[in-house]
Amino acid sequence: MDVVSQGAEAVVFVTTSHPYCSQPAVENDKYIIKYRPSKKYRHPKIDAQITKNRTVGEVRFMNKLEKLGINSPSVISADYVNGIIWMEFIGDGLPNGDISSVKNYLWYLEKNDDDDGCVSDEVQSMLVAVGRLIGELHANDMIHGDLTSSNILLNGKEPYLIDFGLSSISSLAEDKAVDIYVLERAIESTHSVFADSYNKWLLKGYVQGNKKSKEVLARLEEVRLRGRKRSMLG
Amino acid sequence: MTVDLDKFKKPGKDYYLALGLEGSANKLGVGVIKHNLGQLSSENRAEVLSNVRDTYITPPGEGFLPRDTARHHRNWVVRIIKKSLVDAGIKGTDLDCICFTQGPGMGAPLQSVVIAARTLSQLWKLPLIGVNHCVGHIEMGREITGANNPVVLYVSGGNTQIIAYSRQRYRIFGETLDIAIGNCLDRFARVLKISNDPAPGYNIEQMAKKGKHLVTLPYTVKGMDLSMAGILSYIEVLAKDLFSSNPKKNKNLIDEESGELITPEDLCYSLQESLFSMLVEITERAMAHVQSNQVLIVGGVGSNERLQEMMELMVNERKNGSIHATDERFCIDNGIMIAHAGLLSYRMGQINDLKDTVCTQRFRTDEVFVSWRDD
Incomplete structure (x- = not known):
């Protein structure tokens, strides 16, 4: 079992063993295990509650996405108490061996291609597809909560959403606008050179994916002006 | 780090002394800090010469109101400054600069302390340096712990x-x-x-x-x-x-x-x-x-x-x-951190003119240009 990534909250492993079948159903098939380890610093009662709530939330969200046919890994098995989710393996490696997240892909282009390569038609259609995917998500009143370029994986040319630990259900334009705003900010800080084009394409796709995008985009203007960060007293 | 901290040193003096005045909330703090020439490092630490504090304490069940807190600061500021100078064993005119909290904080207490700072600055003919309270905490924490x-x-x-x-x-x-x-x-x-x-x-x-x-x-x-x-x-x-x-x-x-x-x-x-x-x-x-x-x-x-x-x-x-x-x-609000962060600004030539010493209740940490670091 190899560690794919280690964040603050969870460790992600890749494995070839399936929780039910003794042999992989398909040869060379791989699965992902997301594990939220217990945190020693937390009171055991708080720790158990958080681990369980977040795991349950994430699994529910992923199930709903699967039913709606929105690209995301499907859940194979879950252990709520121990904070383990067993899911489908998504993505393929980039030529340099990194995971094929949108972030790594864009960084790879930045390093290995000229400026035109970073804003090619291929990149544009990929980002439009990402925008469309987020649009579909919001059209179903689902909020990701932590949209960044590293939380979107590319499987071939198809984008897939991952990491729903902070997800929620909401029909408010405000929540959707903040969701997009968080992504915009993330793009600006991680891919600053071409951020303007990237964000434009993402929004282009978003309008295609979400039929009721007008209200959300109007709210997005407000959110941008307001900023997420406020000025504080003493 | 390649920042030169000694561009503004006084001829014939191989150290700097700064007085820091803090009063953004219910603590009134005054401190004197000494830096020797050169980069601060584990061999060349800032020296705390004095660190005096007085806290305005309210009865149980009550918080501190801006007006009463400001009155407390006005009543105590002269005594605390005197004590701080005596503890440090220096005269006011030995100092290089006066540092004060410019914000963020409660308006009235901030203002009563800045008035003391302006007065001393004119009395002793010393430059004034406004310090962001949060940056003061960060710089002092880095200096004390070596992080x-x-x-x-x-x-x-x-x-x-x-x-x-x-x-x-x-x-x-x-x-x-x-x-x-x-x-x-x-x-x-x-x-x-x-x-x-x-x-x-x-x-x-x-x-x-x-x-x-x-x-x-x-x-x-x-x-x-x-x-x-x-x-x-x-x-x-x-x-x-x-x-x-x-x-x-x-x-x-x-x-x-x-x-x-x-x-x-x-x-x-x-x-x-x-x-x-x-x-x-x-x-x-x-x-x-x-x-x-x-x-x-x-x-x-x-x-x-x-x-x-x-x-x-x-x-x-x-x-x-x-x-x-x-x-x-x-950890708790103190004057020494204001003196320390202010002295770093002073050594980089960042000085406030009298007209720019207005306090502000809202002053975000990321508004400050950290000229003394370039890593």
Whole structure:
């Protein structure tokens, strides 16, 4: 079992063993295990509650996405108490061996291609597809909560959403606008050179994916002006 | 680091002395710091010559109001400055500069202290340097602990921020979306009528040590931000019910396992455990985000030993993690940190003209250009 990534909250492993079948159903098939380890610093009662709530939330969200046919890994098995989710393996490696997240892909282009390569038609259609995917998500009143370029994986040319630990259900334009705003900010800080084009394409796709995008985009203007960060007293 | 800190040295003098005046909240602090020529390093530490503080303490159940706090500062500022100079064994005219808190903080107290600073500056013909309170905390924490590029958790009565340095600014990665942690603890202390002497947070910490049962409270972390207003109103209701004629009516006031009635100590314990878990969690997120393994805790709430202990448990599980915290002398608002951060600005030639010494209640950490660092 190899560690794919280690964040603050969870460790992600890749494995070839399936929780039910003794042999992989398909040869060379791989699965992902997301594990939220217990945190020693937390009171055991708080720790158990958080681990369980977040795991349950994430699994529910992923199930709903699967039913709606929105690209995301499907859940194979879950252990709520121990904070383990067993899911489908998504993505393929980039030529340099990194995971094929949108972030790594864009960084790879930045390093290995000229400026035109970073804003090619291929990149544009990929980002439009990402925008469309987020649009579909919001059209179903689902909020990701932590949209960044590293939380979107590319499987071939198809984008897939991952990491729903902070997800929620909401029909408010405000929540959707903040969701997009968080992504915009993330793009600006991680891919600053071409951020303007990237964000434009993402929004282009978003309008295609979400039929009721007008209200959300109007709210997005407000959110941008307001900023997420406020000025504080003493 | 290649920054030259000695471009503005006085001929024939191989050290700098700065007086710092702090009064952004209910503490009035004055301190004198000495820097020798050259970069600050483990061999060339800043020297604290004096660090005097007086706290305006209100009766239990009451907070400090701006007007009364400002009056306290006006009444004490001359005496505290005198004591500070005597402790340091220097005359006012030996100083290189006068540093004061420019913000953020409560308007009236800030103003009464800046008036003292302006007066001294004209009396002794010394330049004035306005200091951002948060940057003061960060720089003093770095100097005292020797942490060179940490993720900073700044937790005090008015602030809750996760900060990391990047390209000459202290950038805010996460913060509270409503009230600050110290504010949350202070207001809870008021409901329970816990004494404000020496500080409500300190008394909550002592009571929490006797707590046995954990009451489940809301837990609101949003990415690297957090929210505490909801927790406060939830626990305030519990506390009020606790003092009602029949506290057992509220199911949440009975411990599930033992069936015992929850005590005020249990509430203090539960509040601390919940709030601090949230803080440690967002700190860990920020560390993962900026790929750092050092944590520095500053601000008044940072002197809480339980918070330090929890942070240590988190940091120990990370590779090469290290935690840095200071004690109450430097955690709680003080004049010396203002003197230290101000002196760094002074050595880089950042001086405020008299007309630019207006205080501001809102002054974000990331507005300050950190000229004395270029890593």
